[in-house]
Amino acid sequence: xxxxxxxxxxxxxxxxxxxxxxxxxxxxxxxxxxxxxxxxxxxxxxxxxxxxxxxxxxxxxxxxxxxxxxxxxxxxxxxxxxxx
Numbered sequence: 433x434x435x436x437x438x439x440x441x442x443x444x445x446x447x448x449x450x451x452x453x454x455x456x457x458x459x460x461x462x463x464x465x466x467x468x469x470x471x472x473x474x475x476x477x478x479x480x481x482x483x484x485x486x487x488x489x490x491x492x493x494x495x496x497x498x499x500x501x502x503x504x505x506x507x508x509x510x511x512x513x514x515x516x
Contacts, residue, residue, distance in 0.1 A: 440485065440495070444477045446470045457481055459498045 440472045452468040455477035463480050467473025488495055 442481050444474060444481070446473055446477075459496050460484060 442457060442461070444455050444457050446453055446493045447464075448470075451466060453473040454464050454466050455473035456464045457469075457477060457480075460481065463477065463484070465473055465476035465480055467476050486497065487493075
């Protein structure tokens with residue numbers, strides 16, 4: 433990572449489905465990525481979000497205001513998980 437890189441905090445929700453898992457970003461309607469495992473679904477969603485951000489930044493388009501700058505690049509939330 434380059435020191436001048438912008439870091440965005442992007443929530444990704446992971447849920448089980450009949451074929452394994454799917455991950456989605458609530459801030460990007462239509463972004464639903466499958467995976468055989470929750471890790472694979474998470475990685476697939478991260479790749480999709482990266483592509484989205486790269487295109488927006490390349491063309492000077494607005495980044496959704498819900499993508500806040502922060503210390504965490506991605507935050508994964510497993511649906512139905514209990515807080516400990």
